[in-house]
Amino acid sequence: MATLSSPSSSISMKMHFSSSSYIACSSQASLISFSKIQLFGGSSSFNCLKYQVGHPQNPIFSRIGYVGNAFFTTKVAANLSSSVAVQAAMDVPAKIIDGKATAKDVRDEIAAEISRMKDAIGIVPGLAVILVGDRKDSATYVRNKKKACESVGIDSYEVNLPESATEEEVLKFISDFNDDPAVHGILVQLPLPCHMNEQNILNAVSIDKDVDGFHPLNIGRLAMRGREPLFVSCTPKGCIELLHRYNVEIKGKRAVVIGRSNIVGTPAALLLQREDATVSTVHSRTKNPEEITRQADIIIAAVGKPNMVRGSWIKPGAVIIDVGINPVEDADSPRGYRLVGDVCFDEASKVASAITPVPGGVGPMTIAMLLSNTLASAKRAHNFK
Numbered sequence: 001m002a003t004l005s006s007p008s009s010s011i012s013m014k015m016h017f018s019s020s021s022y023i024a025c026s027s028q029a030s031l032i033s034f035s036k037i038q039l040f041g042g043s044s045s046f047n048c049l050k051y052q053v054g055h056p057q058n059p060i061f062s063r064i065g066y067v068g069n070a071f072f073t074t075k076v077a078a079n080l081s082s083s084v085a086v087q088a089a090m091d092v093p094a095k096i097i098d099g100k101a102t103a104k105d106v107r108d109e110i111a112a113e114i115s116r117m118k119d120a121i122g123i124v125p126g127l128a129v130i131l132v133g134d135r136k137d138s139a140t141y142v143r144n145k146k147k148a149c150e151s152v153g154i155d156s157y158e159v160n161l162p163e164s165a166t167e168e169e170v171l172k173f174i175s176d177f178n179d180d181p182a183v184h185g186i187l188v189q190l191p192l193p194c195h196m197n198e199q200n201i202l203n204a205v206s207i208d209k210d211v212d213g214f215h216p217l218n219i220g221r222l223a224m225r226g227r228e229p230l231f232v233s234c235t236p237k238g239c240i241e242l243l244h245r246y247n248v249e250i251k252g253k254r255a256v257v258i259g260r261s262n263i264v265g266t267p268a269a270l271l272l273q274r275e276d277a278t279v280s281t282v283h284s285r286t287k288n289p290e291e292i293t294r295q296a297d298i299i300i301a302a303v304g305k306p307n308m309v310r311g312s313w314i315k316p317g318a319v320i321i322d323v324g325i326n327p328v329e330d331a332d333s334p335r336g337y338r339l340v341g342d343v344c345f346d347e348a349s350k351v352a353s354a355i356t357p358v359p360g361g362v363g364p365m366t367i368a369m370l371l372s373n374t375l376a377s378a379k380r381a382h383n384f385k
């Protein structure tokens with residue numbers, strides 16, 4: 001706990017910093033207050049500096065920094081016009097948004113609901129997973145989904161087809177699962193072999209069993225005001241669930257989604273917009289991704305490029321959800337590789353206020369949301385409240 005003495009009158013101040021990692025130059029800043037923070041029960045005191053950069057009526061940036069016995073130091077980076085970015089090199093690292101622990105909480109809630117449903121109507125949800133081909137990563141994901149189903153009491157049905165299977169064979173399995181009342185959710189693991197038409201296959205999944213949320217009707221409804229999709233894709237839903245559970249305010253905030261794929265980037269941007277954020281999308285043709293990303297209070301990165309988002313792309317205090325799962329060679333790891341995100345974690349965690357790790361961030365939430373969608377589907381099918 002800390003007390004802040006009341007602000008003194010505005011004083012004009014010239015800030016001149018230099019730093020090796022940021023372009024440094026001078027900039028006009030207004031000192032709004034300078035006060036001492038006295039920690040209760042302790043003898044330490046800190047100087048608190050609140051300043052604003054830009055015109056007083058139209059500040060480009062304002063924040064509180066602690067100087068002297070520093071919690072963090074501030075560096076001012078600017079281009080020579082008046083657009084100024086301030087980089088706070090915080091000694092206090094970003095809070096870790098723990099997707100693994102949150103996913104466990106979600107699974108526990110789902111397990112309790114399933115047990116209530118089973119006791120009341122004797123029915124448990126069922127999830128069918130179709131895997132085509134022998135990609136190792138896909139096989140691992142499917143195995144993990146099956147384990148997660150078991151852990152909460154969802155029945156899982158698995159179909160493994162060889163790479164050489166035909167589109168018609170896949171469509172036949174989908175049709176059978178569509179008609180099977182024990183199956184409440186159908187997931188076709190992506191990517192499919194190139195000889196198959198992904199669109200035909202995803203369109204064939206009944207929209208009431210589309211727990212992946214990939215059916216165009218579900219995505220279309222997500223994009224329309226006043227319409228409700230039956231299911232929202234699991235990864236974007238997991239990102240928003242993390243923001244909610246960590247009390248990150250979304251309404252009125254500036255959000256940047258990096259990536260615009262059908263399964264992550266686009267639905268993530270639509271969801272943020274539904275939550276009243278002001279959303280920009282950055283993609284491979286975006287001219288100034290760094291500058292746009294630096295405006296964001298919330299960043300969702302879903303690109304598939306290891307460590308692409310550097311510390312200098314991030315506004316101090318931003319919240320970062322890193323969806324990227326990228327294997328990079330690592331001789332010290334038993335698997336010969338380790339997973340990293342799209343965001344350079346070491347740099348970002350010095351600037352952001354909160355960040356998801358990879359692994360242990362969005363990945364486990366994706367699976368938890370799949371279970372949640374499957375439960376919701378079974379409840380809807382049996383009108384169980």
Ligand SMILES: NC(=O)C1=CN([C@@H]2O[C@H](COP(=O)(O)OP(=O)(O)OC[C@H]3O[C@@H](n4cnc5c(N)ncnc54)[C@H](OP(=O)(O)O)[C@@H]3O)[C@@H](O)[C@H]2O)C=CC1
Nearest residue numbers: 235259260261264283284302303304323324325362363366
């Ligand atoms: N944690 C989880 O649960 C999940 C993680 N993932 C991971 O998320 C990442 C993204 O997956 P996914 O959306 O399927 O990938 P895609 O390859 O389908 O899409 C990547 C997106 O990133 C954009 N992009 C590519 N290069 C750049 C660049 N240099 N600058 C800006 N944007 C760029 C592309 O732009 P354009 O549209 O112009 O081509 C595209 O929109 C991957 O690492 C994947 O493994 C995916 C699903 C679930």
Ligand SMILES: Nc1nc(=O)c2c([nH]1)NC[C@@H]1CN(c3ccc(C(=O)N[C@@H](CCC(=O)O)C(=O)O)cc3)C=[N+]21
Nearest residue numbers: 187188189190191212234325359360361363364366367
């Ligand atoms: N129809 C379909 N639906 C999907 O949702 C889907 C898909 N196809 N194809 C592939 C992507 C990818 N995806 C992940 C899910 C969980 C983790 C996950 O749990 N990752 C762990 C690490 C796992 C490890 O160590 O290998 C983590 O991030 O902590 C990752 C990635 C779902 N996808």
